[in-house]
Amino acid sequence: MSIAWLRERMEQWADHPAIVWNDHPFLYRDLLARLQMWHQALDRHDVGTGQVVTIEGDYSPNAVSLLLALIERNTIVVPLTRSVAAQREEFLDIAEVQVVVSFDDDDRWRIERRARPVTNPLTCQLIERGHPGLVLFSSGSTGKSKAALHDFIPLLEKFQVPRHRRVTLTFLLLDHIGGINTLFYTLANGGTVVAVPSRDPDVVCRAIETHRAQTLPTSPTFLNLLLISEAYKRYDLSSLELITYGTEVMPESTLQRIHALFPNVQLLQTYGLSELGILRSKSRDSSSLWVKIGGEGFETKIVDGVLWIRARSAMLGYLNAPSPFDEEGWMNTQDVVEVDGEYIRILGRRSEIINVGGQKVYPAEVESVLLQMPNVKDVAVTGESNPITGQIVTARFNLFEPEDPNEFKRRVRAFCRERLAPYKIPVKIIITDDKQHSARFKKMRRSSP
Structure with a gap:
């Protein structure tokens, strides 16, 4: 079983809350019971090893336990959310999806089968290995969305190292590498995932207050919207210990204002790509844009002012584009950086x-x-x-x-x-x-x- 270690940990924390959804806590034992339910349901619908399955949903108890069941059954998982509704059919075709499991707002689900053979050589290679897979689509902010195919085993490997146990708000979506990282980091350490119905600043701040969230993983754009809305004035955010920000370059003025508002909260810049996973990072301090990135399984180098990364958890390749890796497995991130000793400052994408x-x-x-x-x-x-x-x-x-x-x-x-x-x-x-x-x-x- 590919994530037996995670199931064992979840059993240890059976009476602790794993997910807060619709303001209702669900314990680890609830997730484990749903996990067993899913194995029975997937058996009835003949969903097994090597099939390509889409989860259309968010961080609901049924969707999360289905994700775990699909990994245990060594399927290839394609998470999609409503944010990509306009591209749904295109994405299903690119990933050669054979089964779609959709969830509504009440966590009810339905299964739809698609008569689609798997022909992509990368997917076939993963199926032959007998490993679970993950397909993530890029945001398309710099052009056409690309489908990154991962072997789930190396992607989850780093979570076996015990780390901090936290109550974490799930800001980044389930079809985003940052969202996957947040979910598995939290479950692997006995923490609690707090799901929100929208990413509106008032909704997010209310959830932090109500459920005493300690960690908010987000983006500079949202932090700017938080400042604009002044929602932080209307709620008790004293439980916050850590705000992580990534996905884009942080404007220095936004960072300084957030630091002034939350002087006792650690502000940590994160770095990751759909193609590589999320690297470990350390900001020089909460008011600084200088960050040290890397960690076990990752190597970095700077070539002509541009960041290159080689990762053990790197994707197998794109399903719909040429590989971005060179012969030695290095990827040009296209991020232009300044260097100061062990620290770098990300200036922006070369294309921008x-x-x-x-x-x-x-x-x-x-x-x-x-x-x-x-x-x-x-x-x-x-x-x-x-x-x-x-x-x-x-x-x-x-x-x-x-x-x-x-x-x-x-x-x-x-x-x-x-x-x-x-x-x-x-x-x-x-x-x-x-x-x-x-x-x-x-x-x-x-x-x-």
């Missing part, structure tokens, strides 16, 4: 860097300045092609209150002149009501060629 007359502009740096302006709710900075300078800096703003566009543009440039080099100042300024982030609470940028 704006080139203004040969000078590099990092969107997160400009956004960090613009977010300090009065009446600015959110901003996304991108590059736009220009026949003279190659590119110009473009900024799309969400405002709290309507403002005369011409006056606002003058205000932006005056504010920036004191804080940014001239080539970093936005040339094109757009006011929009459109959201600047995806369903995964990651900043959406689209640079023009």
